[in-house]
Amino acid sequence: MAAARILVVEDEESIREALTVALRGEGWAVEAAPDGSGLEARLEAFRPDVVVLDWMLPGRDGPTLARVVHSFGDVGVVLLTARSEVGARLRGFEAGVDDYVTKPFEMAELLARLRALLRRLGRVPTTVQVGDLVVDATAGVVTRGGHRVELTATELRLLGFLVENRGRTMSTTQILTQVWGYEDVAENLVQVHVSALRKKLEAHGDRLLHTVRGIGYVVRA
Structure with missing residues (x-):
């Protein structure tokens, strides 16, 4: 089975770089972007299994981009957010978000959630x-x-x-x-x-x- 493919969309450079290093350390193929501009082209070219989205992005926000992601097929979405209120989370789930990780987060928790999601998608060995x-x-x-x-x-x-x-x-x-x-x-x-x-x-x-x-x-x- 080929390596799982993860697309990271995060505007904070330090977090984006840390995610890229950690995800590649898992043996996954990773592509990263600072915002959602050109997302459709990235999805078409990279064909990710999961997209990790920050909620607060310049331009289109995370839930809006989640709808775009799901228009490309069975692609998982994990949303990074500092927002904990129920209404905000419901908006995300309605947009097709599969899981949330609240900022600030432990990298080990995010990796565990990604592994679980990739298993559900049939993209990692069980x-x-x-x-x-x-x-x-x-x-x-x-x-x-x-x-x-x-x-x-x-x-x-x-x-x-x-x-x-x-x-x-x-x-x-x-x-x-x-x-x-x-x-x-x-x-x-x-x-x-x-x-x-x-x-x-x-x-x-x-x-x-x-x-x-x-x-x-x-x-x-």
């Missing part, structure tokens, strides 16, 4: 391998050294998030937000589930799920 660990998120199947590892639904979501971000240390807050959907719970919830998950994985091999003291957790071979 199977991830780290060493002898193989995780098929779609089928809900995990194997280690050829042995099936039986996980609960929460453990599967937790492991899926960590292997998607393999090699990166994920904080407890990031894990709570992405796996549980909220962060206003006791942090030991993550510790308990990591401990149970680690025990199951290490029944068939060496440690893959590591604790980075004072920061969070990382999966690496």
Whole structure:
């Protein structure tokens, strides 16, 4: 499968450049623009799988451009916005926005949301391998050294998030937000589930799920 293609439309240069570096670091093809001028031509030439749009752009704003994007077919749209009011978000969804990321944002959260959207669009492999660990998120199947590892639904979501971000240390807050959907719970919830998950994985091999003291957790071979 060819690399996923991401078009970034963001007028703030520092954010645009940071996004370009991070997205290319995922192995995706990236094109970036400072505004929506010439968007139709870019869509025709680049044929992106997902467009990341800033809401507040010079000229046509994000929701307006989202309508243009969807006129080109099954292209995902992620909107970057500092606006949190319900009415604004509804306008975006009505324009065909698939997901929101609120500024200021953590790059890891945006990458996770993009991976999830690309999976829904069928543009990324659903199977991830780290060493002898193989995780098929779609089928809900995990194997280690050829042995099936039986996980609960929460453990599967937790492991899926960590292997998607393999090699990166994920904080407890990031894990709570992405796996549980909220962060206003006791942090030991993550510790308990990591401990149970680690025990199951290490029944068939060496440690893959590591604790980075004072920061969070990382999966690496």
